[in-house]
Amino acid sequence: MCGIIGYIGNKEAQSILLSSLGRLEYRGYDSCGIAVASSSIKVYKDAVRVEPLAKAMPQLSGTIGIGHTRWATHGKPSQANAHPHCDCQDKIAVVHNGIISNFHLLKQKLISEGHNFTSETDTEVIPHLIEKYYDGDLEKAVETALHQVKGSYAIIVLAADETKLIVAKKDSPLIIGIGDRENFIASDVPAILDYTNRVIYLEDGDIGVVTSDEIRIKKEGREVDRKEHKILWSVEDAQKAGYEHFMLKEIHEQPKVIRDTLGEYAQATEPNVDLERIRDAGIESILILACGTSYHAALIGKYIVEELLRIPVRVEIASELNYYGQIPAGTLAIAITQSGETADILRAMKRLKGVGGRVLAIINVVGSSASRIADQTIYTRAGPEISVAATKSFIAQLMVLYWLMMSYSKVDARRLASMLLGLREMPGKVQQVLDNEDKILECARYLSAYENVFFIGRGINFPVALEGALKLKEISYIHAEGYAAGELKHGPFALLGPDAPVIAIVTQDNTYEAMLANIKEIKARGSPLIALAKEEDGTIEELADSVITVPKVDAIFSPVVNTIALQLLAYYTAKERGCPIDFPRNLAKSVTVE
Ligand code: M6R
Numbered sequence: 236m237c238g239i240i241g242y243i244g245n246k247e248a249q250s251i252l253l254s255s256l257g258r259l260e261y262r263g264y265d266s267c268g269i270a271v272a273s274s275s276i277k278v279y280k281d282a283v284r285v286e287p288l289a290k291a292m293p294q295l296s297g298t299i300g301i302g303h304t305r306w307a308t309h310g311k312p313s314q315a316n317a318h319p320h321c322d323c324q325d326k327i328a329v330v331h332n333g334i335i336s337n338f339h340l341l342k343q344k345l346i347s348e349g350h351n352f353t354s355e356t357d358t359e360v361i362p363h364l365i366e367k368y369y370d371g372d373l374e375k376a377v378e379t380a381l382h383q384v385k386g387s388y389a390i391i392v393l394a395a396d397e398t399k400l401i402v403a404k405k406d407s408p409l410i411i412g413i414g415d416r417e418n419f420i421a422s423d424v425p426a427i428l429d430y431t432n433r434v435i436y437l438e439d440g441d442i443g444v445v446t447s448d449e450i451r452i453k454k455e456g457r458e459v460d461r462k463e464h465k466i467l468w469s470v471e472d473a474q475k476a477g478y479e480h481f482m483l484k485e486i487h488e489q490p491k492v493i494r495d496t497l498g499e500y501a502q503a504t505e506p507n508v509d510l511e512r513i514r515d516a517g518i519e520s521i522l523i524l525a526c527g528t529s530y531h532a533a534l535i536g537k538y539i540v541e542e543l544l545r546i547p548v549r550v551e552i553a554s555e556l557n558y559y560g561q562i563p564a565g566t567l568a569i570a571i572t573q574s575g576e577t578a579d580i581l582r583a584m585k586r587l588k589g590v591g592g593r594v595l596a597i598i599n600v601v602g603s604s605a606s607r608i609a610d611q612t613i614y615t616r617a618g619p620e621i622s623v624a625a626t627k628s629f630i631a632q633l634m635v636l637y638w639l640m641m642s643y644s645k646v647d648a649r650r651l652a653s654m655l656l657g658l659r660e661m662p663g664k665v666q667q668v669l670d671n672e673d674k675i676l677e678c679a680r681y682l683s684a685y686e687n688v689f690f691i692g693r694g695i696n697f698p699v700a701l702e703g704a705l706k707l708k709e710i711s712y713i714h715a716e717g718y719a720a721g722e723l724k725h726g727p728f729a730l731l732g733p734d735a736p737v738i739a740i741v742t743q744d745n746t747y748e749a750m751l752a753n754i755k756e757i758k759a760r761g762s763p764l765i766a767l768a769k770e771e772d773g774t775i776e777e778l779a780d781s782v783i784t785v786p787k788v789d790a791i792f793s794p795v796v797n798t799i800a801l802q803l804l805a806y807y808t809a810k811e812r813g814c815p816i817d818f819p820r821n822l823a824k825s826v827t828v829e
Contacts, residue, residue, distance in 0.1 A: 244417020248300030263306025310355030322366035333387035575603025679807030
């Protein structure tokens with residue numbers, strides 16, 4: 236959940252570390268710090284964001300350094316708990332992302348051996364263990380220390396007397412960026428895109444020695460070759476491009492994201508995803524697993540599969556699947572994850588693989604951990620998503636699900652042809668939603684004064700109600716709940732009234748009449764009602780207090796336009812309330828803890 240960065244080269248490390256940390260803040264932002272070495276190690280850290288830290292920091296001279304931006308797990312955000320952490324003599328500094336599950340025992344033992352600890356973190360045992368084993372061979376000391384450690388880690392180790400950095404990874408992401416007489420280490424690509432687009436993805440169990448002109452990687456004592464990848468994202472892709480927030484930029488990128496994601500598969504006149512490694516295994520049912528927003532894409536996926544493939548689908552929250560649930564033979568599991576690093580998903584995927592399951596992954600980040608576990612990966616082409624709130628990655632996931640399921644569809648040729656046309660028109664339809672910002676802004680201003688909001692939908696738009704509520708609560712801190720419209724009367728009606736607005740997603744399909752009936756019931760209980768409805772609906776205008784119109788699309792694609800309208804509604808509501816939209820409190824982009 237934290238972001239880590241390392242630099243070794245011929246330039247001053249401090250400014251490179253700070254600018255890269257700024258790009259990693261989406262991974263955690265309750266505290267941060269850097270350490271720079273030139274014969275001694277100087278550490279500067281605090282429980283603040285990167286910008287104030289950089290402003291307050293003295294000049295730390297040196298061309299080797301490490302940095303960290305934190306999402307607290309062990310110990311509250313404080314200067315003492317911020318990384319880097321050091322050994323007793325401040326000769327070894329470590330930044331870490333992950334969780335050391337046996338840190339308590341290790342800490343007790345190290346204390347009994349005379350080590351002094353200054354933080355409540357699990358991480359601090361690492362520099363002390365390295366100190367214990369260090370006799371001039373840093374790589375060996377790190378390796379021995381890591382043998383004692385249980386849990387997950389991506390670490391960078393800096394030592395006062397060494398002109399190298401040691402890196403190691405297990406169950407947390409770590410990449411090495413290759414430069415010209417300089418090298419970079421980071422949790423994620425955006426951190427180093429300003430300097431290089433040549434990247435190596437480390438694998439679990441890898442320990443590397445990085446100098447300014449050499450990278451050596453070992454696994455289980457043997458040297459290994461890790462392939463170099465060229466990153467196709469530009470620096471601009473990972474920047475705000477004039478938008479006030481990443482989230483708004485990412486919402487506005489969605490017509491392009493749809494084109495890029497479909498463009499990957501849709502040059503052909505027929506849907507054509509080839510499940511090359513999974514296809515012939517005889518798929519009798521599908522299990523889709525995911526977390527958060529990706530879980531809502533999975534729920535929509537269920538409707539798509541059942542309409543197009545007519546085979547049973549089960550959708551599971553990945554963290555739940557880790558503790559119960561049998562996987563019948565003949566089941567294809569589809570794991571959906573933007574980051575490919577979500578701990579709950581990785582664990583569920585490993586469990587499925589462990590019982591002989593076949594796993595197809597839908598991922599946005601190339602080379603991420605999930606792609607290495609899956610039997611086959613289909614990449615969404617959303618580009619880097621920086622804002623903690625998932626927007627464009629969700630729409631890209633839907634595009635892959637539509638295209639994948641259309642590839643194996645059992646519907647007749649006419650229906651398929653009309654769906655193909657519908658998909659091709661989608662970027663234009665989405666643009667129409669984006670052009671309707673004024674009306675959405677007006678509704679957002681209205682909504683921003685409330686503390687409780689309900690979202691309701693039916694059928695394929697029930698998950699959209701869940702996603703609308705998640706987006707609103709996540710960035711505006713308004714308590715919001717998504718409900719199947721028919722469920723409100725089974726309990727939540729007790730909460731309706733003038734203080735509890737309802738957002739109703741009304742689609743022109745077989746749920747339409749039932750939705751109108753629900754809206755009347757809600758109005759009779761005094762709740763303000765905002766409807767999301769197709770342009771020229773005609774009826775809704777008389778029932779709702781306000782209507783956000785969305786363009787007419789085939790009902791199966793209605794989650795796309797509806798969700799994007801709700802993303803904008805959440806964004807402008809949060810903006811109206813003055814919230815830190817891209818970095819909501821207590822959250823992080825990539826949730827690498829269970
Ligand atoms: O990277 P993933 O898709 O696996 O992430 C899953 C969730 O953590 C993520 O969607 C989260 O719910 C978002 N912040 C919601 O906007």
